[in-house]
Amino acid sequence: MTKNQKLLKWVHEMAELCQPENIHWCDGSEEEYQKMTQLLVEQGTFIKLNEKKKPGSFYARSEPSDVARVEDRTYVCWPTKEESGPNNNWKDPKEMKEILLNLFRGSMRGRTMYVIPYSMGPIGSEISKIGVEITDSPYVVVNMRIMTRIGKKVLEVLGDDFFVPGLHSVGYPLNPGQKDVPWPCNHTKYIVHFPEDKSIWSYGSGYGGNALLGKKCYALRIASILAREEGWLAEHMLIVGVTSPEGEKKYIAAAFPSASGKTNFAMLESALPGWKVETVGDDIAWMKFGSDGRLYAINPEYGFFGVAPGTSLKTNPNAILTLQKNSIFTNVALTEDLDVWWEGLTDEKPNKLINWKGEEWTPDKNEPASHPNARFTTPASQCPVMDPDWENPNGVPISAIIFGGRRSSFIPLVFQTFDWTHGVFTGSIQSSETTAAAAGEVGKLRFDPFAMLPFCGYNMADYFAHWLSFKHRTDENNLPKIFVVNWFRKDENGKFIWPGYGENIRVVKWIFERLNDKENYETSPLGFIPKFNSLDVSGLNIPENRLRKLFEINKEEGLTEYERVKEFYNTFNNKIPKELWDELEKMKMRFESM
Ligand code: OXD
Ligand code: MN
Numbered sequence: 001m002t003k004n005q006k007l008l009k010w011v012h013e014m015a016e017l018c019q020p021e022n023i024h025w026c027d028g029s030e031e032e033y034q035k036m037t038q039l040l041v042e043q044g045t046f047i048k049l050n051e052k053k054k055p056g057s058f059y060a061r062s063e064p065s066d067v068a069r070v071e072d073r074t075y076v077c078w079p080t081k082e083e084s085g086p087n088n089n090w091k092d093p094k095e096m097k098e099i100l101l102n103l104f105r106g107s108m109r110g111r112t113m114y115v116i117p118y119s120m121g122p123i124g125s126e127i128s129k130i131g132v133e134i135t136d137s138p139y140v141v142v143n144m145r146i147m148t149r150i151g152k153k154v155l156e157v158l159g160d161d162f163f164v165p166g167l168h169s170v171g172y173p174l175n176p177g178q179k180d181v182p183w184p185c186n187h188t189k190y191i192v193h194f195p196e197d198k199s200i201w202s203y204g205s206g207y208g209g210n211a212l213l214g215k216k217c218y219a220l221r222i223a224s225i226l227a228r229e230e231g232w233l234a235e236h237m238l239i240v241g242v243t244s245p246e247g248e249k250k251y252i253a254a255a256f257p258s259a260s261g262k263t264n265f266a267m268l269e270s271a272l273p274g275w276k277v278e279t280v281g282d283d284i285a286w287m288k289f290g291s292d293g294r295l296y297a298i299n300p301e302y303g304f305f306g307v308a309p310g311t312s313l314k315t316n317p318n319a320i321l322t323l324q325k326n327s328i329f330t331n332v333a334l335t336e337d338l339d340v341w342w343e344g345l346t347d348e349k350p351n352k353l354i355n356w357k358g359e360e361w362t363p364d365k366n367e368p369a370s371h372p373n374a375r376f377t378t379p380a381s382q383c384p385v386m387d388p389d390w391e392n393p394n395g396v397p398i399s400a401i402i403f404g405g406r407r408s409s410f411i412p413l414v415f416q417t418f419d420w421t422h423g424v425f426t427g428s429i430q431s432s433e434t435t436a437a438a439a440g441e442v443g444k445l446r447f448d449p450f451a452m453l454p455f456c457g458y459n460m461a462d463y464f465a466h467w468l469s470f471k472h473r474t475d476e477n478n479l480p481k482i483f484v485v486n487w488f489r490k491d492e493n494g495k496f497i498w499p500g501y502g503e504n505i506r507v508v509k510w511i512f513e514r515l516n517d518k519e520n521y522e523t524s525p526l527g528f529i530p531k532f533n534s535l536d537v538s539g540l541n542i543p544e545n546r547l548r549k550l551f552e553i554n555k556e557e558g559l560t561e562y563e564r565v566k567e568f569y570n571t572f573n574n575k576i577p578k579e580l581w582d583e584l585e586k587m588k589m590r591f592e593s594m
Contacts, residue, residue, distance in 0.1 A: 001025060001155065002117075002155045002158065003159075003160070004155075004158060004159065004160050004161075004163075005160070006160075006163075007132060007158075007163065007165075010132075010165050011023070011115055011132075011134065014104075014113070014134050014167055015113060017101065017104050017105055018104055018105075018106065018107050018108035018109075018113060018134075018136070018167075018169060019105075019106045019107075019108060019109050019173075020108035020109070020111050020112060020113035020136060021108075021109070021110055021111060021112060022112040022113065023112070023113045023115065024112050024113070024114050024115070025115045025117075026114055026115060026116045026117070026141060026145075026150055026151055027151045027152045028145060028149075028150040028151015028152060028153070028154070029151065029152075032151075033142060033145055036138050036141055036142050037058055037142055039138055040058065040060075040138055040139060040142065041058070043138075043180055043182065044180075044181075044182040045060055045138070045139055045182045045183060046058040046059065046060055046139075046328075047059040047060075047334065047338065048338075049329075049338050049339060049340065050337055050338040050339050053337070053338070053339040054323075054324065054325060054327065054339060054340065055324075055325045055326070056325050056326040056327075057323075057325060057326060057327045057328065057329070058142075058327075058328050058329070059328075059329050059330075059332070059334055059338075059340060060139060060182075060183070060328065060329070060330045060331075061182065061183065061330070061331060061356055061357070061358055062183045062185075062206065062207055062330060062331055063181075063183040063185050063206075064357055065185075065187070066183065066185045066205050066206060066207045067207060067331060067371050067373055067439075068207065068208070068373045068436065068437060068438055068439045069191075069207075069208060069209045069210055069216065069258075069437065069438050069439070069454065070189050070191065070205060070210060070438075070439050071438045071439070071440070071454045072089065072439070072440075073089075073189040073190055073191055073204075073205075074088075074089060074191040074192075074454065075088065075089045075090060075091060075096065075190065075191070075192045075193065076088040076089070076090065076192075076193045076195065076221060076457050076458070077090060077091055077092070077093040077096045077192060077193065077194050077195070078090070078093075078195050078196075078458065079092075079093060079196065082459065082573070083195075083458060083459055084458065084459060085456075085458060085459025085460050085461065085462070085572070085575075086459075086460075086571045086572060086573075087453055087456055087459070087460045088456075088457075088458075088459075093194055093196065096192055096194075097194075099190070100190060100192060100201045100203065103169075103171065103188065103190065103203050103204075104167065104169060104201070104203065106173055107136070107169040107171050107172075107173055107203070108136040108169055108173060109173035109174060109175070110173055110174025110175065110176070110178065111136040111173065111174060112136065112138075113134060113135075113136055114134070114135050114136070114137075114138065114140075114141045115132060115133075115134055116132065116133045116134075116135065116140075116141060116144050116150050116151075117130065117131075117132050117150060117151065117152075117154040117155045117158065117163075118130070118131050118132070118133065118144060118148040118149060118150045118154055118214050119148065119149045119150075119154045119157070120148060120214055120218060120219050120223070120286075120300035120301070121286065121298050121299075121300045121393075122149070122298070122391045122392075122393050123149050123153055123154060123157055124157050124393070125298065125393030125394075126393065126394075127286055127288055127296075127298045127393065127394075127395060128298070128300070128393070129164070129218075129223070129226070129300070130154060130157070130158050130161070130162075130163045130164070131163055131164040131165075131166055131213065131214055131218050132163050132164070132165055132166065133166040133167075133168060133213045133214070134165075134166070134167050134168065135168040135169070135211070136168070136169050136170060137168065137169075137170050137184075137206050137211065139206055140168060140206065140211050140212060142328065143211075143212050143305075143328060143377050144212055144214060146302065146303040146326075146327075146328065146377045146378065146379055147212055147214060147215060147301055147302055147303040147305060147377060148214040148301065148302050148303075149302050164198050164199070164200065164218050164222055165197075165198075165199045165200070166199070166200035166201075166202065166213035166214075166217060166218065167199075167200070167201050167202070168200075168202040168203075168211055168213060169202075169203055169204075170184045170185050170186065170204065170205070170206045170211075171184075171185065171186030171188065171189075171203050171204040172184030172185060172186060183206060184206065185204060185205055185206050185207075186203065186204035186205075187204070188203070188204050189203065189204035189205045189210070190202070190203045190204060191203075191205070191210050191217065193217060193221050193222060193457060195222075195225050195457060195458070198222050198225070198226070200213050200217045200218065200222065202217065207330075208305060208373075208375060212305070214300075214301070215283070215284070215301065215305065216454070216455055219234065219284045219286070219300045219301065220234060220235075220236060220284060220452070220455035220456075220457070221455055221456070221457035222457055223286065223300075223457075224452070224455070224456050224457045224458065224463065225457040225458055227286070227466075228458065228462070228463070228466050231289075231473065232286065232287060232288040232289070233285075233286070233287040233288075233295070233466075233467075233470075234284070234285075234286050235253065235255060235284070235285045235286075235287065235450065235452070236255055236256075236283065236284060236450065236451045236452050236455050237253040237254055237255045237281075237283075237284065237285040237297075237401070237451075238253065238254050238256070238262045238263075238265060238266040238279075238280075238281055238282050238283065238285070239251060239252070239253050239266075239279075239280035239281045239285050239297050239299055239396065239398075240252055240254075240265070240266055240268070240277050240278065240279060240280060240387075241277070241278040241279075241280060241387040241389070241396065242275070242276070242277055242278075242508055242512060243275070243276040243277075243278070244274070244275060244509075244512060245273070245274030245275060250399040250400070250512060250515060251280070251297070251396040251397055251398050251399060252398070252399065252400045252401070252402060252508070252511070253285045253287070253297055253398050253400075253401050253402070253480070254401070254402035254403075254404060254485075255401070255402070255403050255404065255427070255430070255450050255451040255452070256404040256406075256451055257404075257405070257406060257432040257434075257435065257437075257448045257451045258435055258437030258438060258451075258454075259307050259372075259373065259435035259436060259437040260404065260406045260432065260435060260488075261404075261487065261500070261501075262282055262283060263282045263283075263304060263306040263307070263311070263316065263319055264311070264315055264316045264319070264501060265404075265504060266279045266280075266281065266282035267279050267282070267316055267318035267319055267322075267383060267385055268501070268502060268504060268505060268508075269316075269317055269318060269385075269502045270502060270505040271501075271502035271503045271505055271506070272505050272506060272509060272536065275505050275508070275509060277385070277505065277508070278385050278386065278387035278388075278390075279318070279380075279383055279385050279386050279387055279390065280297070280298075280299050280386075280387045280389070280390045280396055281297075281298075281299025281300075281301060281380075281390070282299075282304050282306065283301060283304075283305070284299065284300055284301055285297045285298070285299065285398075286298050286299075286300050286395075287395070287398060288395065289473065289474060290394065290395075290397065292478070293474040293475060293478040294397045294398070294474075294478045295397070295398045295470075295478075295479065295480060296394060296395030296396060296397055296398070297395050297396055297398050298392075298393075298395040298396075299380075299390060301380070302379070302380055302381075303377060303378055303379050303380050304319070304322065304376070304377070304378050304380060304383070305375055305376075305377050306319060306323075306375060306376050306378070307372075307373065307374070307375060307437070308329065308332050308340075308342040308345075308370060308374045308375055308376050309332075309342045309343045309344055309368070309370055309371075309372055309374055310342075310343070310344040311342070311344065311345070311376075312344050312345050312346070314501070315344070315501050316501070318383055318384055318385050319376075319378075319383075321382075321383070321384050322378050322379075322380075322382045322383040322384070323376045323378040323382075324382075325382065326378070326379055326382065327376055327377060327378040327379075328376070328377040328378075329374070329375075329376050329377075330374060330375050330376075330377070331356040331370060331371040331373070331374035331375065332356060332369075332370040332371075332374040332376075333353040333354065333355050333356060333361060333369035333370045334353060334354040335350055335353060336350075336352055336353075341353055341369065341370070342369070342370035342374055343368045343369065343370055349363040349369075350363075351363065353369045355367075355368075355369040355370070356369065356370050356371045356374060371436075372435075372436035372442075373436040373437055398480045399480055399481070399515050400480050400481050400482070400483060400511055400515055401423070401480045401481075401482050401483070402482075402483045402484070402485055402511070403426060403427050403430050403450065403451070403482070403483070403484045403485075404451075404484070404485045404486065404487070405430055405431055405432045405448075405484070405485075405486050405488070406432040406433045406435070406486070406487075406488045407431065407432065407433065407445070407486050407488060407489065408433070408488060408489060408490040408494075409489065409490070409557065410553075410554065410557045410558075410561065411484065411486040411489070411526075412486065412489070412524075412526065412529055412550060412551040412552070412553060413485065413486060413487070413489065413498055413507060413535075413550040413551060414483060414484065414485045414486075414507045414510060414511070414529070414530065414535075415483065415484050415524065415526050415527035415528060415529045416481065416482070416483050416484075416511075416514055416521065416527050416528040416529075417481075417482045417483065417484065417527045417528075418527060418528070419476070420468075420470065420471045420476055420479055420482065421468060421471065421579055421583060422482075422527070422583055423481075423482025424464060424467045424468050424482075424580070425579075425580050425583035425584070425587075426482065426484055426526075426527070427449060427450045427464075427467065427482070428449045428450070428460075428464045428467075428580055429447065429449065429561075429565045429568070429584075430447070430448055430449050430450060430451065430484075431445055431446065431447050431448060431564075432445070432446065432448045432451075433445050433446075433488075434446055438454060447568050449463075449464070450463075450467075459572070459575060460572070461572040461573075461575035461576050461577070462575070464576065464577055464580060465577045468577055468579055468580075481514065481515060483511050483514075484526075484527065485504075485507055487500045487504060489549075489550055491546065491549065497542075497546055497549055497550050498550060499540065503540065506535060506536050506537060506540075507535070509536055510530050510534065510535050510536070513534075514528070519531075520534035521534070524551075524553050525553060525558055525587065525590035525591045525594060526553060526558075526587075529551050529553075530551070535547075553594075555591055555592075555594045558587070558588075558590075558591030558594070559588070559591055559592070561587075562584065562587065562588045562591065565584055566584065569581065569584070
């Protein structure tokens with residue numbers, strides 16, 4: 001096992017607190033995985049899928065109230081509220097520890113406590129980091145085994161070093177003789193981070209980012225704190241390698257809000273002949289300086305936890321190929337022959353399904369058969385377009401960073417920012433219409449700077465300053481160029497103008513050419529936009545007036561945006577760096593002189 005005294009002591013103390021019936025240290029072996037999935041089938045949490053259709057795969061349905069990340073129950077408890085910022089929920093750490101100690105006391109009674117050592121990033125890489133999750137949910141264990149690298153080999157590398165401790169309980173203790181339910185959880189939920197000891201405490205939910213602590217809690221919230229301390233970036237970004245028909249390859253990282261097509265973009269099948277996109281990661285990028293002064297990125301994850309609805313052979317063939325085996329499906333619909341289905345998977349709906357709530361469903365029902373935040377958990381190694389360097393311990397060099405919004409108007413299909421500072425400014429005002437990935441209203445425009453609003457572990461004003469500081473850490477020429485895209489612009493009838501998916505390669509091509517200094521741009525108040533006819537739309541048949549609409553920039557909207565941003569910046573108590581206020585004024589002037 002381990003000789004790490006801090007780990008042994010913590011596990012011992014948490015067992016005293018949570019009072020589980022047994023403790024199991026996960027070794028990460030295939031045999032262990034088989035046993036645990038078997039256990040989940042016996043408990044009724046899992047249904048084994050048709051071995052011919054989805055070998056080695058399982059189906060789960062959550063409790064209908066436990067279906068997404070709970071942002072209003074997520075806290076980052078710095079000693080002061082100011083350090084957490086207006087972007088995080090906060091409570092005094094001592095008060096919060098009291099609340100949690102009361103909730104966790106006896107919370108694992110009648111259950112097994114699993115100890116999962118995991119590595120974010122290739123085991124042993126200088127960029128990787130280790131965490132240990134304690135959980136009473138076998139569902140979490142099997143998902144963590146797909147999403148991260150777990151087990152004995154992690155403990156060997158850990159030795160006596162630092163790890164991030166994460167305690168998770170579904171908050172559903174069992175009395176002697178009490179029968180378990182398929183998806184235990186608790187109405188009371190807390191997802192809490194303590195920056196002082198870099199610990200994570202998660203109570204009451206078994207779903208996704210609330211419970212798989214390596215993902216949002218560690219690789220984003222805690223890692224963003226470590227990144228500031230150590231001078232690197234932990235970001236909500238996909239990473240892709242793009243190869244041109246001439247064989248030139250560049251890596252791009254892109255930040256999109258949750259459930260806005262990141263996984264699709266990460267595995268894009270190019271609609272333009274000769275262009276190729278390969279996947280390094282679909283959700284998180286850790287970027288550090290290499291010895292040449294450039295930023296190098298790794299994907300700290302090992303699998304994909306993708307949104308299922310809308311994923312099809314048309315929208316993302318590579319995801320469909322990836323999830324054919326050894327996968328876990330949660331809250332999709334079940335077919336009569338024990339396969340899975342979700343909205344958008346096929347044009348034609350099956351005649352009969354069991355929906356995500358376990359009820360019989362027919363196409364005449366007025367509600368979707370799968371939950372809009374239904375997910376697949378699937379091993380990255382099964383993806384047919386993984387980049388040959390996706391596990392390179394040194395990471396891949398990043399040439400461009402893209403910020404993507406989901407906005408029906410105002411933001412054009414693509415633009416390039418003027419320089420690093422202007423790029424950081426556009427990241428800081430990134431806005432998007434909300435999706436089902438988080439509990440709450442869908443379709444509401446909110447600021448989601450760097451797509452990190454729910455994931456930044458400290459005051460976002462300080463985070464913007466951290467981003468600005470990169471200009472002084474290397475020659476600005478070494479830094480990635482910063483772009484903005486918006487696939488979601490709508491026409492006056494509320495229809496999307498841009499076809500998206502595989503056609504997005506056309507935008508990537510324009511970006512690629514910009515990186516090679518091609519004179520394919522003109523200046524607009526927002527940044528450099530494609531010169532007319534410089535975006536390759538060959539064969540798309542988009543009428544010229546619709547194409548122009550994709551790039552329409554409106555003075556009134558620009559001035560409204562200025563007011564929106566001013567109001568937003570003012571919520572940060574005078575902490576927004578002056579450089580960003582200056583950028584805002586410059587933007588206003590550009591719009592005024594339009
Ligand atoms: C995710 C999210 O699950 O961003 O990736 O919500
Ligand atoms: Mn995400």
